[in-house]
Amino acid sequence: MNVRSSLVITLASVGLLVSALPARADARGDAKAQVAFGIDVAQRGLWREAIYRWEKAVEIDPGYAAAFNDLAVAYEHEGELQKARKAYDKALELDPNNTEIRQNYELFKEINDRTNQGKAKS
Amino acid sequence: MTGRIKGKRNLSVALAALTALVAAITLACGPDSLEIPIETPITPKLDVSPFQRVLVAGFVAGGSEDVDANQETVRLLRSQLRTKSQLKVIDADVMPLLDIVQEQAKTAIAPVEEPVIVRENVPTPGGQGSNGGSASGGNPAAGGGAPMALPKVIKEEKDLEPYERLFANTAYWKKIGEEYQNPLIVTGTVLFVPHTTSGFVQRDQEVMDNFGRRSVRPVRTYMERKGFILRPKFVFIDGRTGATMYSESYREEVLYSSQQDTPALSSYFELMDRLIPNFLSALSNQKVKGTRVLLK
Numbered sequence: 001m002n003v004r005s006s007l008v009i010t011l012a013s014v015g016l017l018v019s020a021l022p023a024r025a026d027a028r029g030d031a032k033a034q035v036a037f038g039i040d041v042a043q044r045g046l047w048r049e050a051i052y053r054w055e056k057a058v059e060i061d062p063g064y065a066a067a068f069n070d071l072a073v074a075y076e077h078e079g080e081l082q083k084a085r086k087a088y089d090k091a092l093e094l095d096p097n098n099t100e101i102r103q104n105y106e107l108f109k110e111i112n113d114r115t116n117q118g119k120a121k122s
Numbered sequence: 123m124t125g126r127i128k129g130k131r132n133l134s135v136a137l138a139a140l141t142a143l144v145a146a147i148t149l150a151c152g153p154d155s156l157e158i159p160i161e162t163p164i165t166p167k168l169d170v171s172p173f174q175r176v177l178v179a180g181f182v183a184g185g186s187e188d189v190d191a192n193q194e195t196v197r198l199l200r201s202q203l204r205t206k207s208q209l210k211v212i213d214a215d216v217m218p219l220l221d222i223v224q225e226q227a228k229t230a231i232a233p234v235e236e237p238v239i240v241r242e243n244v245p246t247p248g249g250q251g252s253n254g255g256s257a258s259g260g261n262p263a264a265g266g267g268a269p270m271a272l273p274k275v276i277k278e279e280k281d282l283e284p285y286e287r288l289f290a291n292t293a294y295w296k297k298i299g300e301e302y303q304n305p306l307i308v309t310g311t312v313l314f315v316p317h318t319t320s321g322f323v324q325r326d327q328e329v330m331d332n333f334g335r336r337s338v339r340p341v342r343t344y345m346e347r348k349g350f351i352l353r354p355k356f357v358f359i360d361g362r363t364g365a366t367m368y369s370e371s372y373r374e375e376v377l378y379s380s381q382q383d384t385p386a387l388s389s390y391f392e393l394m395d396r397l398i399p400n401f402l403s404a405l406s407n408q409k410v411k412g413t414r415v416l417l418k
């Protein structure tokens with residue numbers, strides 16, 4: 001078997017593998033595009049637009065933990081702490097072993113607990 | 123011979139194409155995470171809209187003799203409130219609450235007939251008993267319940283307890299409020315005490331292996347350490363009614379190695395620095411700065 005035929009076989013295998021992926025991959029791809037766009041605008045300080053994109057991402061793919069994490073961060077930045085908690089909870093439910101989500105959540109909890117502590121007392 | 127050379131060239135082209143493809147995919151995807159700075163807005167715990175002015179009255183303070191915790195706390199809180207809240211800070215003499223309570227207690231136990239006041243204990247949001255609107259003639263020592271011995275010097279937390287009744291004395295604080303045109307009153311207790319401890323401490327130590335490579339390993343060592351504990355309790359009182367609106371207690375400590383000689387005052391400021399954002403978040407909108415990780 002010459003090199004050219006090996007290459008053809010390899011590429012054909014990759015093509016088959018890609019086409020065999022479930023239809024969910026399309027949803028994940030669309031959601032990923034929304035997430036990437038959201039990250040881009042968040043870096044430029046456009047957090048409301050980022051929220052819109054990440055909300056769309058979780059709507060398209062409700063099993064996408066990273067999108068829920070990003071949404072939670074954006075809610076936190078906007079002071080919507082209850083929504084942030086829900087989004088973090090969902091992200092951790094989907095990906096409980098993700099250390100970055102857990103780290104975000106711990107930092108969020110510190111602020112949220114402090115705020116709730118005050119509200120409970122007043 | 124020519125065929126072998128052609129085959130090798132094909133292989134090189136194929137490998138180069140594959141490498142380029144992998145590189146293109148990697149570049150398109152980028153890193154999977156990105157650290158981003160955020161600012162979380164915190165709404166104030168108290169509704170201070172009825173007040174235009176704030177009086178940081180004074181604190182029942184004790185502990186280390188090297189720091190006048192009453193003076194320093196009042197000064198620090200006033201300067202923070204001036205720059206970080208909408209309220210106008212009243213410049214008044216710092217109230218020596220410890221002396222005031224002791225003085226009033228002496229008057230209370232003098233052989234002058236005092237009216238007996240029956241009080242109903244109602245728990246306040248701050249967790250203390252309150253004398254809901256009962257008159258006590260503006261006597262801070264008559265804060266409520268049976269009289270307790272007042273320690274002249276505050277050395278530990280239990281010494282502060284008899285003084286706590288002062289904050290439940292609505293009549294006294296109402297009188298102070300009237301004097302300053304009904305401001306929000308900030309008072310409380312501050313205990314700043316030296317602290318020593320010994321035990322195992324984990325710290326990172328740089329080690330070198332047989333090949334001269336450096337690495338950091340956690341090492342547990344027995345150490346004697348000294349430092350300070352700061353236990354403030356901030357009490358927010360409505361100057362119009364004299365009632366406690368809200369109170370919160372904190373505990374912070376700092377420890378240094380026993381060889382290090384850190385002045386008490388700088389430790390006091392180091393510990394207060396940690397608490398100030400919490401204190402301010404009771405009165406005004408604050409933004410907590412931090413970083414979070416965004417994921418792809």
